[in-house]
Structure formats: C-alpha cells, structure tokens
Amino acid sequence: MFSRTVIRSATRSFSTSTVALNHANRAIAYTQNGDPAEVLNVITYPKLSPPSPNTVNIKFILSPINPADINTIEGVYPAKPSWTSDLASSGWGSKGKQVYVGGNEGLAKVVEVGEGVEGLKKDDWVVMDKPQLGTWATSRNVSFEDVIRLPATGLTEAHGATMTVNPTTAYNMLHNFVKLNQGDWVVQNGANSAVGQLVIQIAKALGINTINLVRPREDMAPLHRQLEGLGANKVLTYDELNDKSLRGKIKEWTNGKGIRLGLNCVGGDSTTAMAKLLGQDAHLVSYGAMSKQPLSLPTSLHIFKNLTSHGFWQSNWTKTHSRAEKEQLIGDLATMMRDGKIKAADHVVVTIGGQETNEEAIEKVRDVFSRMAQGKFGKKVLLRLEDFSG
Ligand SMILES: NC(=O)c1ccc[n+]([C@@H]2O[C@H](COP(=O)([O-])OP(=O)(O)OC[C@H]3O[C@@H](n4cnc5c(N)ncnc54)[C@H](OP(=O)(O)O)[C@@H]3O)[C@@H](O)[C@H]2O)c1
The missing domain is CATH 3.90.180.10 (Medium-chain alcohol dehydrogenases, catalytic domain)
Known part of the structure; x- marks a missing residue:
C-alpha cells in the first residue's frame, strides 16, 4: 500500500x-x-x-x-x-x-x-x-x-x-420495459438526480409526460424552476404523496389513463407510496437505492393491478449488448444533445x-x-x- x-x-x-x-x-x-x-x-x-x-x-x-x-x-x-x-x-x-x-x-x-x-x-x-x-x-x-x-x-x-451512464440509463428505462406512446405518463423519484434530469428531458423529447418526486426542502421554488425548465410536467415532494387528494389530481392530469411506468432510485416508504400511484399492468423499474432503505411493495398491487417490478443495471446492458447497439444508442443520444433536446x-x-x-x-x-x-x-x-x- x-x-x-x-x-x-x-x-x-x-x-x-x-x-x-x-x-x-x-x-x-x-x-x-x-x-x-x-x-x-x-x-x-x-x-x-x-x-x-x-x-x-x-x-x-x-x-x-x-x-x-x-x-x-x-x-x-x-x-x-x-x-x-x-x-x-x-x-x-x-x-x-x-x-x-x-x-x-x-x-x-x-x-x-x-x-x-x-x-x-x-x-x-x-x-x-x-x-x-x-x-x-x-x-x-x-x-x-x-x-x-x-x-x-x-x-x-x-x-x-x-454520456455512458446516466443518459443511457434514462433512455433504456424509458424504452425497454413498456411501450409508451405520446401523451402517456411516467412517475419517478429522485427526479433532481442526474438520471432524473435526463428522464425528464428524454421523456419530453418523446412526447411523454412526467410526474417528478423529490425530497422536500425549505425553498422548493428553485427546484421547481429547474425541473420545469427541463420539461417536467409536475414536481411534488415525497410528503405530498400522503395528500389524500393526490390520486384525484393525477386522474385529472392523466385524463384517467393509468400510469404505466415508475422509475425508482430511492427505495423505502416513499417508493411504496409512489408504486400505489401506478395504474393497471404497470412496470416499476428500480435502478438505485439512495435512501439505503429496502423496497417494499403491497402484494395487492401484484394481484389486482398486475404490477411487475424489475431492476435495471446499465452495466449489465453494456455487457450484454453488441458494439453496434451501443454505438447506435450513443449516436441517438448525441443527436438529441446536438439538437438541444438534452442538456447535460x-x-x-x-x-x-x-x-x-x-x-x-x-x-x-x-x-x-x-x-x-x-x-x-x-x-x-x-x-x-x-x-x-x-
Ligand atoms: N442501475 C444503473 O444502471 C444506474 C445508472 C446510473 C445511476 N444509478 C443510480 O441512480 C442513482 C442516482 O444517480 P445519479 O448519478 O443521478 O445521482 P446524483 O445526480 O448524485 O443524485 C443523487 C440523488 O439522490 C438523492 N438522494 C441522496 N440521498 C438520498 C436519501 N438519503 N434519500 C432519498 N434521496 C436521496 C438526491 O436528492 P437530494 O438532492 O434531495 O439530496 C438526488 O436526487 C444512484 O443510486 C446511482 O447509483 C444507477
């Protein structure tokens, strides 16, 4: 040593x-x-x-x-x-x-x-x-x-x-688990993380709407400005997940269409609450565990809503995909960056x-x-x- x-x-x-x-x-x-x-x-x-x-x-x-x-x-x-x-x-x-x-x-x-x-x-x-x-x-x-x-x-x-970690992770999670159409909604936590910022921007470029959950802080205004500036449709704190009127509001925002994809980099209780916002046949993709708390999902979500829970690791994607596929992904992201659709x-x-x-x-x-x-x-x-x- x-x-x-x-x-x-x-x-x-x-x-x-x-x-x-x-x-x-x-x-x-x-x-x-x-x-x-x-x-x-x-x-x-x-x-x-x-x-x-x-x-x-x-x-x-x-x-x-x-x-x-x-x-x-x-x-x-x-x-x-x-x-x-x-x-x-x-x-x-x-x-x-x-x-x-x-x-x-x-x-x-x-x-x-x-x-x-x-x-x-x-x-x-x-x-x-x-x-x-x-x-x-x-x-x-x-x-x-x-x-x-x-x-x-x-x-x-x-x-x-x-280029190779966060944008690729965000892109793959938005593409590889459920087919999303323009106007669909995605919910994510850790939305101000680097990955979260990329999810917001790539989703916006694809015409997909995002509900973005973050840790509460004294002055939320700068974070609202930052994430909305990137294209976030809604920004909420984990505390607001306890608001009983939230489900009604989400129904209004989504025109009653169930949210099909949830992205989780936090774990713990707030992720359990986030999973409850997902609609029928939705997919919850976990890619991080920033709170260091376990992920706990109500059995009822699997039985009655057919929820599927996945993990995603970009390193594994890189290992299991060809050089041509990796170059294609980086090329697609670079084009979005060059066209001003993705800020670092x-x-x-x-x-x-x-x-x-x-x-x-x-x-x-x-x-x-x-x-x-x-x-x-x-x-x-x-x-x-x-x-x-x-
Ligand atoms: N699976 C994969 O392939 C993959 C790829 C890339 C990243 N990741 C993972 O994704 C996560 C985010 O990565 P990043 O590079 O985007 O990170 P980052 O930019 O450093 O952001 C970290 C995020 O974690 C939040 N956070 C920190 N401590 C927390 C806690 N105790 N409870 C709740 N939230 C907490 C921060 O929120 P505040 O601003 O409130 O502190 C911030 O939103 C990490 O866990 C990383 O390992 C996984």
Whole structure:
C-alpha cells in the first residue's frame, strides 16, 4: 500500500523540471477500500510510451464522480475496479501492490494511435466501453476496443463526460420495459438526480409526460424552476404523496389513463407510496437505492393491478449488448444533445491544476468527497486533471 509519506517524498523528488516532465501524468488512486475522503490519494507517473499495437493513448478531458464510483471505492459495489497494470512501470502497482485508479466514466481525446487500430485517429473524442477503466487520470493507454468514438460536433465536454451512464440509463428505462406512446405518463423519484434530469428531458423529447418526486426542502421554488425548465410536467415532494387528494389530481392530469411506468432510485416508504400511484399492468423499474432503505411493495398491487417490478443495471446492458447497439444508442443520444433536446445534468467542474503539488491535490480531492458525503454540492461533480507540471 502506498502511504501519504511515500507520496510526499515522491512529490519532492519530482520537483526538478526534468523529473516533472517525465512524471507528467497524475491519477486519483487507492490501494484499499474505505471512505473516499480517507483512502484516496494522488499519484504521479511518467509520460506514456508510444502505444503498442491495437492500443491508443488517450488524454482525459473531464470525468464525473458518480454515486457508484463512491460505492466502488467503499468496496460495496458489484463491479470491481481494474488493476492498473499500465502504471506498474512507474513503480506504482508493482511489488504486488494493488493500485486502483478511480472513475468509471469519462470523456477523453485520442493523442496517439498504435499500429492496427481501426476507426480512431488523433484528436477524436472517445468515451469508455469497458467498465472501471480508471478515468480519474490525465492519460491512459487502452485497447482501441475499450473506447467508443463520439460524433465529432455539437456536444459539450460535459455531454461527453456524462454520456455512458446516466443518459443511457434514462433512455433504456424509458424504452425497454413498456411501450409508451405520446401523451402517456411516467412517475419517478429522485427526479433532481442526474438520471432524473435526463428522464425528464428524454421523456419530453418523446412526447411523454412526467410526474417528478423529490425530497422536500425549505425553498422548493428553485427546484421547481429547474425541473420545469427541463420539461417536467409536475414536481411534488415525497410528503405530498400522503395528500389524500393526490390520486384525484393525477386522474385529472392523466385524463384517467393509468400510469404505466415508475422509475425508482430511492427505495423505502416513499417508493411504496409512489408504486400505489401506478395504474393497471404497470412496470416499476428500480435502478438505485439512495435512501439505503429496502423496497417494499403491497402484494395487492401484484394481484389486482398486475404490477411487475424489475431492476435495471446499465452495466449489465453494456455487457450484454453488441458494439453496434451501443454505438447506435450513443449516436441517438448525441443527436438529441446536438439538437438541444438534452442538456447535460446540472454540474460543477473541479480542476486539479497542473501546478498544484500532490499534497494540495490530495487535500482538494478528499475535501470534494467529504463535501459530497454531506450533500453540499447538490449537482454532479466533474473532475478535470491537468498534466502535472509542478
Ligand atoms: N442501475 C444503473 O444502471 C444506474 C445508472 C446510473 C445511476 N444509478 C443510480 O441512480 C442513482 C442516482 O444517480 P445519479 O448519478 O443521478 O445521482 P446524483 O445526480 O448524485 O443524485 C443523487 C440523488 O439522490 C438523492 N438522494 C441522496 N440521498 C438520498 C436519501 N438519503 N434519500 C432519498 N434521496 C436521496 C438526491 O436528492 P437530494 O438532492 O434531495 O439530496 C438526488 O436526487 C444512484 O443510486 C446511482 O447509483 C444507477
């Protein structure tokens, strides 16, 4: 395991310009599971060698921190991080040390292409096709088959950086469980989450209406403005689920047509109450468990309303679908983004500057994670790691 002491001495020894140039790369990495605010470190490693056949050197532009990344570092997520064998030559990850670079998703630019690589050239924007590649880094060497090229124009960096997890999840959940027609209604909780914001926008583009449930807060007006601005038809708090007049209101909004799809990323009592709003033959799709409470569904909903309850995991979809299908999905989403139908979820960019020492970088990274744990950002955090020049 590398310790902060090791990193300190490493930083000091890399302080001459020659060494700094050789150690131009940085990554946010860990050697043991635990609280990210305690176990994450920042490491430097040498410039990448020219790519070997069938591989490309890529430089990351922006990489998000998703809830699943935190669970992966904690060691409680089913997907396990890849061992970073390509960093072994730098001294990190050698001698049996397991070093993992954080991050599953990200936007990168191709900087150099190895022999035999097809369909990619310098400066292409790419996203990851292999899970847990370790995207919180400046540059990595990867197999060309582990990345997918993004369409060239019309996307922002934030669109690209957040393409493969949340928009794909929202799109698939709206398409793969029940056939929805224009004018149909969907109900979802965690509606202000990044996935929720994508559900609202994709549903609107498809002509589908949404009822959006969120946690109550003192001033609801900004959240109403934000979600309605994205196309939300109705925004309610979980407390309002207890309002006895709600069913009548929903009947009015939907013209009596039963809601056929419910999307759940929260669990607990409010999800039980949400499921009761669903109509005949509806589908409840659970994709997250933010409240950490179990999901409990009344038996009567299954018997009398023929409710079907599913789980959805985008990683499994990615594993079980062909490259052509994945490219098609990303292409469809990119078109919607380019046409202005999908804005990237509300986000903030945190930059680890090239001049910052590793100590400063570690402090900044750990502070980001501890503020995230306290819910202080309220929006998606995207990391930008500049080349190390300190
Ligand atoms: N299954 C899949 O393939 C898949 C794909 C993508 C995401 N996900 C999951 O979907 C969920 C949302 O992901 P994201 O990236 O969209 O997250 P995000 O943008 O970070 O949003 C987190 C959401 O969770 C809510 N939340 C946090 N703590 C909560 C609690 N104790 N009780 C109720 N709500 C709580 C937040 O509401 P406040 O604003 O009120 O705090 C916010 O709406 C996560 O569980 C993630 O792992 C699953």
